[in-house]
Amino acid sequence: MKKLSTLIGLLLLSGLGHAQTFTRTELPTSLTTPWEMTYGPDNYLWLTEAGGRVSRVNPTTGEKTVVYTAPDYFAGSPLEQSPLCFQPNIGVGTLGLTLHPDFLASATSYVYFVYSYNSGTAAAPATKFKIVRLTWDAPNGRVIGSQDLVLNMPTGYDHLGGRLLAVKQNGLSYLYFTVGDNGVSDTNSPDCYVPQSNNPNNLAQDPAYKNGKVHRFNIDGTIPTDNPIPGNSFFTRGHRNPQGLIYNPVRNIVYDTEHGDRTDDEINVLEKGMNYGWKNVRGYHGDDNYPGETAYINAYVPNPLIANDQLKPAMYAWCAVPQPTTSTSADWCSVAPSDGAYYGSNAIPAWTNSLLVVTLKNGSNTDQELFQFKLNPDGVTLAPATPSDPNPKRFFTADQELNGRLRDVAISPDGNKIYLTTNNFGSPDKIIVYTYSRPLATAARLQREIGLYPNPAQGNVTLDLSRLPAGNYGVELLDALGRPVGQQQLVASQRPQVLDVQPLATGTYWVRVYNEKAQLVVPLVRN
Known part of the structure; x- marks a missing residue:
């Protein structure tokens, strides 16, 4: 918009x-x-870029160093392209990155990241994702080793997920990794699978499959003994395309953010073993915005292999409305x-x-x-x-x-x-x-800091900045919605300036005075 x-x-x-x-x-x-x-x-920005690259950027100067390029990065093969619908290519990329929770300790100066590789052969390619650990030599600013931690994470023709997060919880360090449902939307592209039961998005709630899950690993890539099902890396299930992971260290909570299908993008509080409902339940419970949603919730049978298994609603859902009928994605409120x-x-x-x-x-x-x-x-x-x-x-x-x-x-x-x-x-x-x-002053001090008179006004208004610290200030006149209608530069020590408000429509405006560090905002009424 x-x-x-x-x-x-x-x-x-x-x-x-x-x-x-x-x-x-x-x-x-x-x-x-x-x-x-x-x-x-270490006060640097760490990024992943296309082609299996890890980059390190100075957050002040912007100087970038590519510190690692994966030698086995694989961009997929035409042999993996779907022959159906719009013939999508297999999903590939360089996705999540995270740093060890004790990154500054020399013994655990590790970088973890995710990229696509070929688990098959040139003649029979099979793109998968892997999690790799890089050993960072901080004194010399270089990667000195790499090790595969997790292999054979799935991909598909859409909805890859791919976010990676390392956190320390209760004294133990974990890797969380999101995998999307890997399927093309059956609503938007119903001809991509024949029959539609072949769509991998049907497996998002099934703990026997890796897609549609948030996975939890020990920091060394092994599976925690207290995961919901022994020997299974899944931590939560029933996800469509979880592209974000957030850790709240105050409350020891992990959240995900994920894309809905036309509606109901979500933020979820991730709880061990819980089912977030995709593709039968979307967003909040009880709004029945998706056909059959309420009936599915009411008839839900917990998985006997998962302790306290429940369907969980989103903490927040954008666009919690019934499914739109338009096929124009720009018109969807997601x-x-x-x-x-x-x-x-x-x-x-x-x-x-x-x-x-x-x-x-x-x-x-x-x-x-x-x-x-x-x-x-x-x-x-x-x-x-x-x-x-x-x-x-x-x-x-x-x-x-x-x-x-x-x-x-x-x-x-x-x-x-x-x-x-x-x-x-x-x-x-x-x-x-x-x-x-930061604000220069509280509202109670505004009249002592800035002179603005007469106010209300019909014609010229005098603006006096002589009580502000000496220096250059920008002055911006804003309408009631915060949109600028004029600006100029002033020096605080010079004589008062005159602002002409006669061309303005009647109503409330705001005069914003600012420098590179702070601002003051004063109301002005045009009558």
Whole structure:
């Protein structure tokens, strides 16, 4: 959805009464189809790129080093192409990456990542995914070894999943890995499997198959003894296309984000052994937005091999509506969430204890943006929303023409910088940095800091910045929706300036005064 851009590089976001202002910049880093970006404890950004590559980027200068290229990366074969429907190619790529929870310790300085390889032969190719561990030599800044940890993870013609997350829980380190249902949508492309019972998405709830699952491994690639079924790597099941994993270290919770089919994109709280319902149950329970959903829930029979087996609803579902009849994907209200991160810092107070999730889709009523989900202290429910304080909130929406598809998000250790990476199919991809600007003053001090008179006004308004610290300031006039209607540069020590508001329609406006560090926002009434 195309919208007006704000002043380049400076955005007024959320409600003006509790606005967060960010400065937008781009690192001078050229990327090729990045999929994972994580901010490492070594103060570098770690990314995966096309062709089995792992890159390390300086988050200040943007200098990039490709530290590893997988020698056995496999981009699939024409022999694996489906002869049916639109003849899709087999799913391939360089996907998730994660760092050992004790990455800074020399004994565990490991990087883990996922890529496609050929488990067959040239004459009989069989693309699969693997998880590989790289040994990082921190003093010399190089990879000194690689080891296959997990082999033969499935792929298909769509819905690959592919996110990887390393966390330490109760003193033990684990790898979580998402695998999508691997099937082309039977709603959107009903002719891709004959019969449709051959579609692998029918197996998403079956623990005997790896697709449609979130898997949990020990950090060395073995299967934990306390997984839901002994000897089975599955941790949760009934997933369609889980492209994101988020860890909340405060509550020791792992979440996933996943794509729905036309509707019901989800955030789920992952609980051991539980069934998240795909493809019979979508999004929330009880709304019966998908034919047969309520009947399936009511008749559900727990798997006797899985302790306390239950169907679990989404913690949050975007687009929780009945299935649309249009075949135009741009008109569906699904947002295509990719990955997310837990925001635990106090640097942006309104964001503390939140999930940040980025999206891929620019549709008729959806945007490529960042969603902020404010959590309750329990970590499994969202804080209440009100008309004046929605939850979730949307950020960076006005920049989607500059940004494009947002594949991943990372947060600086101080909480002041939000890093986004793009995934735009063909054009060079990039790393975008949004730096938070702290307010210069509280609302009670505004009148002492800035002189604005007369107010209300019909013609000229005097703006006096002489009480601010000396220096250059930007001045931006915004309408009631936060859209700029004019801007200029002023020096705080110079004589008061005159703003002409006579051409403006009557109503409430906002005068925003800012520098590279902070901002003040003052209401102005045109009568």
